[in-house]
Amino acid sequence: MNDLIQSSFDYAALPVETALTARAAAERIKLRLKRTVEDIIEIGRELTAVKNDLPHGKFLPWIAAEFEMSDQTAQNFMNVCARFGSQIPNYLEFKPTVLYALSAPSTPDEVVEKALEKAESGEKVTVADVKDWKAELAAEKQRTEEFRQESNERRKKVRELEEQIDLLKNQPAPEPEKVYVAPADYESLKKTERDLRSDLAELKQQQRELVQQQVVAKLKERESELAELDRKVQRAESLLSGLQTQIDRYSMQQRELKVHLDTIETARTAMALLAANLEGFGEVIDHDHELRQWHALADMLRHGAAAIEHFIGDSKPALSVIRGGAA
Numbered sequence: 001m002n003d004l005i006q007s008s009f010d011y012a013a014l015p016v017e018t019a020l021t022a023r024a025a026a027e028r029i030k031l032r033l034k035r036t037v038e039d040i041i042e043i044g045r046e047l048t049a050v051k052n053d054l055p056h057g058k059f060l061p062w063i064a065a066e067f068e069m070s071d072q073t074a075q076n077f078m079n080v081c082a083r084f085g086s087q088i089p090n091y092l093e094f095k096p097t098v099l100y101a102l103s104a105p106s107t108p109d110e111v112v113e114k115a116l117e118k119a120e121s122g123e124k125v126t127v128a129d130v131k132d133w134k135a136e137l138a139a140e141k142q143r144t145e146e147f148r149q150e151s152n153e154r155r156k157k158v159r160e161l162e163e164q165i166d167l168l169k170n171q172p173a174p175e176p177e178k179v180y181v182a183p184a185d186y187e188s189l190k191k192t193e194r195d196l197r198s199d200l201a202e203l204k205q206q207q208r209e210l211v212q213q214q215v216v217a218k219l220k221e222r223e224s225e226l227a228e229l230d231r232k233v234q235r236a237e238s239l240l241s242g243l244q245t246q247i248d249r250y251s252m253q254q255r256e257l258k259v260h261l262d263t264i265e266t267a268r269t270a271m272a273l274l275a276a277n278l279e280g281f282g283e284v285i286d287h288d289h290e291l292r293q294w295h296a297l298a299d300m301l302r303h304g305a306a307a308i309e310h311f312i313g314d315s316k317p318a319l320s321v322i323r324g325g326a327a
Contacts, residue, residue, distance in 0.1 A: 009065030010073050017055055025050050026066040037094055044081025047074050079103040083112070094125060101130040112268055147210075154207055161200045168193050 011019040025046045051059045063069040076096075083103035094102070094115075102112050111133045115125045168189065183189075 009062050012057070014058070021053060022050050022062060026062075028065065035101065040077060040096060041081050041084060044077035044079070048078050048081060076100040076103070079105070082322050094119065095127075097127050098125055098130065105315075109136060117232075120239070123233075133157055151207075151210060154203060154210075158200065158203050158207070160168055161196055161203070165193065165196055165200070168196075 011023060012024065029046050047063070050062070054062060059074075060071055063071075063074050076099075080099045082105040084099075084203060099114070101107065102115055107130065110231050114133055115130065118125050118129075171189075
C-alpha cells in the first residue's frame with residue numbers, strides 16, 4: 001500500500017484490488033515501451049483493460065502520471081490492439097507510426113490488407129504509402145459513385161422520354177371536319193416524336209456502351225486478381241521453403257543442446273557421487289601417496305572448471321598448467 005501512495009498517481013483513491021491491477025499493468029507497460037510490434041499490441045491490450053477497470057475520469061491522469069503519455073498516444077496503442085490483436089505474424093515488422101496509421105478508424109480494411117501483403121513480400125511500408133493507398137481508394141470510390149449517379153441519370157432520362165412518347169401515342173386524334181384538314185400542330189408533333197425517338201435511340205446506345213465498358217473493366221479486374229493469386233502462391237511457396245530451412249536449423253540446435261545437457265547431467269551426477277563418498281571416508285592413511293592422489297584430483301577438478309568457463313566465454317585457462325597437472 002505504501003508503494004501505491006508514493007507514486008505520482010493517487011492509487012490510494014482507488015479500491016485496493018483495482019489499484020494493484022493498475023500498478024502491475026503500469027510496470028509491465030514501462031518494460032514494453034520499446035515499441036516492437038508485439039509490444040505495441042500488448043501495451044494496447046493492457047491500456048484497454050485498465051481503462052475499462054478504472055473509474056470514469058481516472059484513465060487520463062493515470063497514463064499521464066505513470067508514463068507522461070498523451071491521450072492520443074494511448075489511443076494509438078489501443079487502436080493497434082483493436083485492429084490487429086494477434087493477426088500480425090511475428091516475422092513482419094512495421095514502424096510504430098505505420099501501425100498507428102493502419103489502425104486508425106479512418107483506414108479502410110483494403111488498405112490494411114494491402115500493407116500486410118507488401119510486408120509479406122518483403123517490401124517496406126511507410127506512412128506515406130498508407131496515405132497514398134487511402135487517397136487512391138477514396139478516389140476510386142468517388143469515380144464509382146460518379147459513374148453510378150451518371151448511369152442513374154441516364155436511366156431516368158430514358159424513362160422520361162419513353163413516357164413522353166407513350167403520351168404522344170395515346171393522345172386522341174382531332175375530330176375530322178367536313179373537309180379534312182391536318183391539325184395545325186400535327187407536323188410539329190410529328191417532328192417532336194422523331195426527335196424524341198432519335199434521342200431515345202442515342203441514349204440507349206450510350207447505355208449499351210457504358211454496360212460494355214463495365215463488363216470489360218470487370219474482366220480486367222478478374223485477370224488482375226488471378227495474376228495476384230499466382231504471385232501470392234509463389235510468395236507462400238518461397239516462405240514455406242524458408243520456414244522449412246529454419247525448422248531444420250532449429251532441430252540441429254535442439255540436438256546439440258541435448259548433448260550439452262546430457263554432458264552436464266553426467267558431470268553433476270559424478271560430482272554428487274564424489275561428494276557422497278567424501279562424507280563417508282575416514283582420515284588419510286598414506287600421506288605420501290594418497291594425499292598426492294587427492295591433490296591431483298583437486299587440480300583436475302579446478303582445471304575442469306576453468307575449461308568450462310573458457311567454453312562458455314568467461315575466461316581462458318592455462319592449458320600448459322592443465323597438461324602438467326594431468327601428467
